[in-house]
Amino acid sequence: MKTYGKFAILVVAIVGTLIWLAAGGISESKTYYKTIEEVTRMGQDSYGKRIRVTGDVVPGSIRREGKEVHFTICEKDKGLRLNVVYKGTDPLPDTFRDDAQAMADGKMDPSGTFHASSIAAKCPSKYEAKPGSGKPAAKPLNQKASIS
Amino acid sequence: MENLGALAVLLAFCLSIYAVFGSAVGALKKKPFLILSAERAVYSIWILLTLASSLLVYALLTGDMRLAYVAGRTNHAMPTIYKFTAWWGGQEGSLLFWSWILSSYSAVVTWTNRRKFRQIMPWVIAVLMSTQCFFLILNAFVESPFQVLAVGKGVVAVQDGRGLSPLLQYWAMAIHPPMLYLGYVGFVVPFAFAMASLITRQPGDAWIHTTRRWTIITWLFQSCGIILGAGWAYAVLGWGGYWGWDPVENASLLPWITATAFLHSVMMQEKKGMMKVWNMALISATFLLCIFGTFLTRSGIVSSVHAFGVSAIGKYFVAFIAIGLGACVYLILSRLDYLKSEAHLESIVSRESSFLFNNLILLASCFAVLWGTLFPVITEAIMGEKVSVGAPFFNRVNIPIGLFLLFLTGVGPLIAWRRSSLESLKRAFLWPTVAAVLLVAVLIVAGIRHFYALMSFGLCLFVAATIVSEFFKGSRAIAARNNMNLVRAMVELTHRNTRRYGGYIVHMGIVLMFVGFTGAAFNKDDTVEVGTGETFRLGKYEMKVREIQDGDTPNYMWQRAVVDISKGGEQIGTLRPERRIYKASQEPNSIVGIRRRLNEDLYLNFASMSQSSSDKAVIQAFVFPLVSWIWIGFGVLFAGSIICLIPPKVRLQYARTEVVGVVQKHAKVEK
Numbered sequence: 001m002k003t004y005g006k007f008a009i010l011v012v013a014i015v016g017t018l019i020w021l022a023a024g025g026i027s028e029s030k031t032y033y034k035t036i037e038e039v040t041r042m043g044q045d046s047y048g049k050r051i052r053v054t055g056d057v058v059p060g061s062i063r064r065e066g067k068e069v070h071f072t073i074c075e076k077d078k079g080l081r082l083n084v085v086y087k088g089t090d091p092l093p094d095t096f097r098d099d100a101q102a103m104a105d106g107k108m109d110p111s112g113t114f115h116a117s118s119i120a121a122k123c124p125s126k127y128e129a130k131p132g133s134g135k136p137a138a139k140p141l142n143q144k145a146s147i148s
Numbered sequence: 149m150e151n152l153g154a155l156a157v158l159l160a161f162c163l164s165i166y167a168v169f170g171s172a173v174g175a176l177k178k179k180p181f182l183i184l185s186a187e188r189a190v191y192s193i194w195i196l197l198t199l200a201s202s203l204l205v206y207a208l209l210t211g212d213m214r215l216a217y218v219a220g221r222t223n224h225a226m227p228t229i230y231k232f233t234a235w236w237g238g239q240e241g242s243l244l245f246w247s248w249i250l251s252s253y254s255a256v257v258t259w260t261n262r263r264k265f266r267q268i269m270p271w272v273i274a275v276l277m278s279t280q281c282f283f284l285i286l287n288a289f290v291e292s293p294f295q296v297l298a299v300g301k302g303v304v305a306v307q308d309g310r311g312l313s314p315l316l317q318y319w320a321m322a323i324h325p326p327m328l329y330l331g332y333v334g335f336v337v338p339f340a341f342a343m344a345s346l347i348t349r350q351p352g353d354a355w356i357h358t359t360r361r362w363t364i365i366t367w368l369f370q371s372c373g374i375i376l377g378a379g380w381a382y383a384v385l386g387w388g389g390y391w392g393w394d395p396v397e398n399a400s401l402l403p404w405i406t407a408t409a410f411l412h413s414v415m416m417q418e419k420k421g422m423m424k425v426w427n428m429a430l431i432s433a434t435f436l437l438c439i440f441g442t443f444l445t446r447s448g449i450v451s452s453v454h455a456f457g458v459s460a461i462g463k464y465f466v467a468f469i470a471i472g473l474g475a476c477v478y479l480i481l482s483r484l485d486y487l488k489s490e491a492h493l494e495s496i497v498s499r500e501s502s503f504l505f506n507n508l509i510l511l512a513s514c515f516a517v518l519w520g521t522l523f524p525v526i527t528e529a530i531m532g533e534k535v536s537v538g539a540p541f542f543n544r545v546n547i548p549i550g551l552f553l554l555f556l557t558g559v560g561p562l563i564a565w566r567r568s569s570l571e572s573l574k575r576a577f578l579w580p581t582v583a584a585v586l587l588v589a590v591l592i593v594a595g596i597r598h599f600y601a602l603m604s605f606g607l608c609l610f611v612a613a614t615i616v617s618e619f620f621k622g623s624r625a626i627a628a629r630n631n632m633n634l635v636r637a638m639v640e641l642t643h644r645n646t647r648r649y650g651g652y653i654v655h656m657g658i659v660l661m662f663v664g665f666t667g668a669a670f671n672k673d674d675t676v677e678v679g680t681g682e683t684f685r686l687g688k689y690e691m692k693v694r695e696i697q698d699g700d701t702p703n704y705m706w707q708r709a710v711v712d713i714s715k716g717g718e719q720i721g722t723l724r725p726e727r728r729i730y731k732a733s734q735e736p737n738s739i740v741g742i743r744r745r746l747n748e749d750l751y752l753n754f755a756s757m758s759q760s761s762s763d764k765a766v767i768q769a770f771v772f773p774l775v776s777w778i779w780i781g782f783g784v785l786f787a788g789s790i791i792c793l794i795p796p797k798v799r800l801q802y803a804r805t806e807v808v809g810v811v812q813k814h815a816k817v818e819k
Binding site (some may be wrong): 003004006007008012014015018019021022024025026028029030031032033034052090092 | 494495496501504505507508512516519523524533534535536537538539541542543544545549550552675755765768791801
């Protein structure tokens, strides 16, 4: 049974390493899904965490200042608003316009503005589920796939 | 017409129930006529579903806008080929497509085995038809493709439909779903054989021999599907990559990983009689993950950018998966006596242990991907808030796994069964190791410091060297004995043992793909706003916008940037990245311009018109080193898999070591 003992040690070592890597990967890239209401309620807790917040773009609120894009998203039925600044390099999607539903990925800063590093949007009504399997992402929200 | 279609689906549903019970009761009570009638039910289901599918396709092609499915997925201006592919372009149609493929597979299996395996065939049919029955429930009662648009009591037709999503109007997307489905559905067959041999308490591994070809073919379909998806993402989506660890991508990868593990571990069972329980578990897992993948992409349980839709079919899938899982676990546990291992692990440096590690690591990868995909669901259930993980998580775990697998790819096939001596290891691996170390040293001197990239390149060379040396050694012996030249001898060698040398070629393909993946460590990108006549640079390329054109077709409007590329002052080509707005759906789509070369791709995406000044275009430029090797490697993998399927010239009899007290009944190696 000595062989099995050695084998067990190796297995434990491999699995352990992988769990360690996975834990690191999770803490590095975990993103909280929040509504505007929840983000506002989190207050100070929200600073520094990666958050994905969803809301409707308030008509007329999109404003460009150099490379920055400012806009406001709201939760219609609750009357809550959140100011968002986007400084990313990727161009905004075509679907991003007044009244579109936008998903912003980024972090809150203490002044109450949300700093987004990426934006995804879908039109209010046009969007339909695209079924069929194995269709890769239109654009992953978090990061470009890279091996680094 | 829609009534006829719906009726056909309904009848097929009734027949599938009949086939399940007819087969099972016939087998239990030994009533041949029941079994025979169940077999005929299988053919009838295929006929009925073919009829239903043809009706749907006919409606799509002729633009019968009374049908909700047709109106939702096509419009008159669409090219005919995409009207046809709309069959699998939407939820209802693609589910019907699933059913139809399964019924075709079932009919083929039933027909080719009608005089063989009399004991297990009724159960194979019962398992196949249970799955068929589940999908027919969805087709008939939940997501019927023959729904008409109705106002009050009258049926109405709309003027024109909304059109197929523009992202799907691309050649690779037209064949990607069928490939993936052929793969997904195909695994039902080896699974059915496995379960049938468990139910009837077959000793031995006839089911593995019987389904070996089948498994390789479906695995190949799946691989094609995945790689076409990646190629499509690369050429159409315009975000500059081929894999983004999106839930829907992961769903297609999961069963592929377990299937790959299965393909390897069945060799242990064939040659050593080991890992029998494990193989049963793997084939069950593959089947369940295929269903799970279908579920994940359709139910909207995990939100992904392109699968926002939430559908009611989720609970049906959950129920089916739960039942399936329960049945597999019960069957395996209650038949443990028949699945005893015939040999033991003797040494940690042996072929056996390399197979074990291969399986362990594949399963770990599968688990990590599953975990990451379901992370939002898990955290919501446990902590009450949705937390997702992104690409960094998947990369962190899967890159080391991939590299370790690559290492095993080189080592595994060359070390001996049972145990390897140090001397033989040295003989096999000395030169490949030296070559790999030299390469890494050269790369470091050349200024590459990326740890994983260095490892990957080193391992790629290591594995390639072992494979080449295997071919060389074998063919040199044949050449000397038979007076042939080396190339002839190599063909002869491969032909004598297609499984082994085909396998090596598949491994070579994987190596080339890894070279391509590794290139991603050196990607460069930039986003610029440029107008006509302006220039920009990326890496060693200089790009000049010659003009920005626009135009109109019945199906879409387009804008195109004509960009001249030069390198070192010399013009080397022109790229025309294009942006389309499809009229029916008002959805945009980009056709990127790619200059593909073996060393690197230059990739331009016309992202949008600038919002600050209306005559400027926003262009994203990328340089992707080595990415072409992914597609080339896949070509090699494809060729290797086909070679594996060719019957070998020399029928090999494997002497089993340490077969204790079990008489092996050798089934014919045929489908």
